[in-house]
Amino acid sequence: MYYDKLRTEMVNDQLKTRGITNEYVIESFEKVKRELFVPENLKNMAYNDSPLPIGFKQTISQPYIVAIMTQLLNPEKENIVLEVGTGSGYQAAILSYLVKRIYSMERIRELRIEAQNNIKKHNIKNVFFIQGDGTIGASQYEPFDRIIVTAASPKVPQILVDQLSDNGIMIIPVGNINLQFLKKVEKKDGEIIITDYDACRFVPLIGKNGF
Numbered sequence: 113m114y115y116d117k118l119r120t121e122m123v124n125d126q127l128k129t130r131g132i133t134n135e136y137v138i139e140s141f142e143k144v145k146r147e148l149f150v151p152e153n154l155k156n157m158a159y160n161d162s163p164l165p166i167g168f169k170q171t172i173s174q175p176y177i178v179a180i181m182t183q184l185l186n187p188e189k190e191n192i193v194l195e196v197g198t199g200s201g202y203q204a205a206i207l208s209y210l211v212k213r214i215y216s217m218e219r220i221r222e223l224r225i226e227a228q229n230n231i232k233k234h235n236i237k238n239v240f241f242i243q244g245d246g247t248i249g250a251s252q253y254e255p256f257d258r259i260i261v262t263a264a265s266p267k268v269p270q271i272l273v274d275q276l277s278d279n280g281i282m283i284i285p286v287g288n289i290n291l292q293f294l295k296k297v298e299k300k301d302g303e304i305i306i307t308d309y310d311a312c313r314f315v316p317l318i319g320k321n322g323f
């Protein structure tokens with residue numbers, strides 16, 4: 113009950129007032145219990161307007177950032193999605209109600225296992241976990257209708273663009289270690305269109321095509 117109230121307040125005060133208008137995205141935020149994705153000792157901060165540490169120098173992103181990235185991704189019911197950077201599994205849980213299937217990649221084994229447990233608590237069945245370097249994507253499951261990268265990237269990895277289907281959309285924070293901008297990469301009839309959005313600060317993407 114206590115967390116339900118905090119969740120409603122988060123959706124109203126942090127998302128709706130800042131331009132999150134996609135009703136399906138909002139519904140998904142109303143469903144997912146963020147308190148189940150943060151460490152036990154930080155549960156009372158689960159609905160704070162900030163990222164939180166999840167161990168291994170990694171974070172669960174601020175609710176608004178998860179929301180704006182999800183909205184920019186323009187998820188559709190039949191979409192197959194690649195997420196790079198599973199972290200706590202919260203972003204994957206939000207997407208699980210909006211698309212058909214998600215492949216979520218994480219390089220740190222312990223976080224992948226923890227995220228898998230978190231997702232199980234919600235009885236979500238359409239998120240599949242891959243442990244490995246997401247900067248090279250997951251060619252065994254391509255093409256992806258949507259790709260979401262939730263760690264800071266020095267560039268838009270070409271291999272991820274290659275794994276995007278035609279009419280596909282990728283959202284990725286690109287910049288240096290200290291500051292990035294969310295980029296929307298759209299593939300239309302083989303042509304690539306890139307649009308810049310909000311400034312943000314993510315933990316670094318570490319791997320072959322990352323930092």
Ligand code: SAM
Pocket residue numbers: 170171172173196197198199200201202203204217218219220223244245246247262263314315316317318319320322
């Ligand atoms: N989406 C997550 C959530 O909802 O909790 C937050 C992601 S956290 C900001 C970034 C994650 O990306 C970290 O868990 C980190 O270990 C992971 N990461 C960094 N480089 C990676 C790579 N090359 N492949 C896969 N995961 C990576």
